Amino acid sequence: QKEVEQDPGPLSVPEGAIVSLNCTYSNSAFQYFMWYRQYSRKGPELLMYTYSSGNKEDGRFTAQVDKSSKYISLFIRDSQPSDSATYLCAMSADNAGNMLTFGGGTRLMVKP
């Protein structure tokens, strides 16, 4: 079993929809939680990070972490076709948030 599980999708939604992306994990030592977006043929780009449990909002994006359930989520409001990409969750146990463990990624398609 992988340390971080993520539904590969693809997830197809109409423009304007609210998107919910999720990851579960097994390592209780993880304390930093990140979401990356990866466009085709590009490197991952950091969207948001959260330390420990709680919510964090940045524009149309909201990240939630529930350490008791070992479950994290990323919500995208008012989704746009430009949001079409692969979304990767990543986690770290080290105190600088490096040495990331990634999920397998969820491919999102937002249709106009």
Added chain:
Amino acid sequence: ETGVTQSPTHLIKTRGQQVTLRCSSQSGHNTVSWYQQALGQGPQFIFQYYREEENGRGNFPPRFSGLQFPNYSSELNVNALELDDSALYLCASSLKGEGGLDQYFGPGTRLTVT
């Protein structure tokens, strides 16, 4: 676009050969991490270099080795290539000691082993 660059962009090698991939960090960053991303999967951590020393390693065999230079650029070397080494190799730079949560990834080098 980040300031992290990688070379070459694509590479084709034969099983058993050796390969060297290169990464230039974002200006001011002192830490480089390397990841392997197989097709359709998430990146897997290979190792990290901080101030020219290996600072952590994932579950990869010793034939994966690296270097970091005084200017913080880095190399990933893979010996005795296997077919399963075919993947996108990503490097990421960050500033250790300043949070380090902002890891900036390069575009990757796509390695094909035949």
